[in-house]
Amino acid sequence: MTTLYDVIVVGGGLAGLNAAYEFKKSGLNVLVLEARDRFGGRTESIKVDEYWFDLGGQWMGGTHKYLKQLCDELGVKSFPQYDEGKHVLEINGKKVYYSGNISTLNKGYDLEGLNETIQKIDELASELNPEAPHAHQKSREYDHLTVSEWLDRNTKGIDAKSIINWFCRVCVAAEPSEVSFLYFLHFIRTAGSYSLLADIHGGAQQDRLIGGSQQISEGLAKKLGSSSFALNSPVRAISQDANQCSVRTDLTTYRAKYVVVAIPPTLAGRIDYKPPMPAKRDELTQRMPMGSVIKTIVIYDEPFWRKEGYSAEAISDQGPIFICYDDSSHDDKKTAIVGFIAASAAKDWAEKSPEERKQAVLECYARWWGPKALKPRYFLEKSWKEEEYSRGCYVGYTSPGILGQCGEALRKPVGRIHWAGTETASAWVGYMEGALESGFRVSKEIKQRLTNSKL
């Protein structure tokens, strides 16, 4: 007879590993099954000349308490995101410079309608219950509008429209015309506000981790111990009856009292369930695709932008880079710029050759900071759509009509199967923080059931 685990966790990203660590600390017998040959899911760090760069999730926000706590526990040090000097704002054909946080860039400039629009969006977002966006009385109304449709109806300011469209592209990695306005509000609600998402100081891009973010997952896996996980183990099928679950990989079938599926809904939908998923859960997995993003890192021999008073932060509605930041190492010995190609542009650019993409990114930087940008030491990139076990980044989002009607299915357990992952978070959906929060939440759910079953 094979081992009957207390819990099997599907997915060795931050959500799954954090849940598993909680189970382990409670003395439960847990097994993590990870499809890839590595931990970390949508975080992936790569070493270049002894310095780690992040091809996936990267920043620790000012309010990311679970991530901070875990970094402290694992001995991971952080340092502030560099943002000294002038930032570039290139929008509606204008180019201006600003400094400080993105949420305050309107102060110095006449960005028509922006203040009012952000205020209105924050106000609507604040009314939602982050654990149940579908429960709001207007949830279906919001959910039947796209972000761009709401903007067309609610703001006349051309700059406001462009900035919010840009914000949707870089934060959700999908076009404003593809994203449900309810999802957009929910995304903002779980982060706290527009400014918390957009900003460095106090916001989502406040700090970076020395050594990269993948080490968090690796640190958790180490704490679990090698008898508590299996890599290269994509889960193909999960069956359950009243007493237990069977989890099948290509080589083995495991048994457990409970299962946590800690992968994005669109991937969770590819598992064969017996009995089949209820209609609403299946519908959710059919309609929560991953965003589109190509992350690029250009490593330069020197931080030439700094010398000319630039921060390497730029916002553009022209692209191919829509947002970028200084990505130099904590000791400034390795200097770099990290930039994102996001939403439909990411799909278009993914069709081009690596050389064409590289050239376009370098020319974009040269446009902002001069010809030195054309001579990098290294060019790194990652198109997350190509990654078999992510199929997009940063996060699963929804088009109109699904979150309002089937939102409950995001977290509602189906028999002995529970759901985790940053998509299921009630704090910081789409971020490492959200993944961790979902891991804590799901571990509490299952520990409660195990306790109840012993009573």
Place this chain on the structure above:
Amino acid sequence: MTTLYDVIVVGGGLAGLNAAYEFKKSGLNVLVLEARDRFGGRTESIKVDEYWFDLGGQWMGGTHKYLKQLCDELGVKSFPQYDEGKHVLEINGKKVYYSGNISTLNKGYDLEGLNETIQKIDELASELNPEAPHAHQKSREYDHLTVSEWLDRNTKGIDAKSIINWFCRVCVAAEPSEVSFLYFLHFIRTAGSYSLLADIHGGAQQDRLIGGSQQISEGLAKKLGSSSFALNSPVRAISQDANQCSVRTDLTTYRAKYVVVAIPPTLAGRIDYKPPMPAKRDELTQRMPMGSVIKTIVIYDEPFWRKEGYSAEAISDQGPIFICYDDSSHDDKKTAIVGFIAASAAKDWAEKSPEERKQAVLECYARWWGPKALKPRYFLEKSWKEEEYSRGCYVGYTSPGILGQCGEALRKPVGRIHWAGTETASAWVGYMEGALESGFRVSKEIKQRLTNSKL
């Protein structure tokens, strides 16, 4: 060594079986793998007191030439959809009667803006290439609007909006706010026009098949012979190299030179491919969910509606039945009404008990045709969302942002894997006719490659 088939077809619905029959007729060695214990996919006929009723695809349209041809070959007889007498139109709180085709219902009534709106939609649809909706110069513009957003911008007529919204719900089985306007135009384009979709005479609901529609698939399977198919064989994985493909079910791995995947994109996305699918194909499978529909059939001892001059055709924006027709047998010995609960209402009603749904449907008919409707002999229903190997009906549709950018991936072969199914049709997407057309098209593609490889 196992058999090397010329072609393995995944899916024993009309598309897959029609393709397989074409291969067979060309002397090729073909195997059809069907997940269910029956053929027919989204067609399913059920026998009640010696008469067959269709829980799935049902009608043969006036221009459904492939279906007509196959019926003739298989000896399946058709008869006209009954529509004598008054039809009910219940919209925006009004109730009126009309007769004849739905597309002409505006003639007798003041339906504000309807004519112009239909004309405009038909005109825009006619400009699309049914084989490549994404190739139109405005494809991305159309694809970033929902149907309801386009209506809001382009028509002021309240009745026009309501009728087109209703039409989207009953034809696409999704809310107008969920459906890309480009998809909507494409759907109409492949059928020919709004009226061809809406109508009985000359249109999509012109004729019915004596004995039900599932017998078409069964007839095709019989022609193939039992050595050419396997039921109860859900395909889990397809791998390919430069020379051949391996197709794995739970029990067996088969080999073939080519594979036809003839299932809806959202289900095709659940197969594990080696090498993994290219980004755009995977993205398509993440973003082409199935519609939502509950089909109901109420069998009565007598056609009480006919006696009072009604046809049993009704259009309603109130529901729970949004469209219904007389569903009596060809000899009028078994009398019935077939009605559809569609789009988000189908998901809401699926949450209720069978008894509540039955009562609501009967009361809806009683509202239109009097209290005799409350006393049926039988009540049949099928919620297609619950069906494991369909996960919705009638068809996979798209929200904004996918058809315009990834439409090519609908039919573009990936190595030795080709795609079929009504979603891939260039004529009558979403209909049995479209499934058959896709079967012919895919069989030509592969026969051509087999011929080329012999040259």
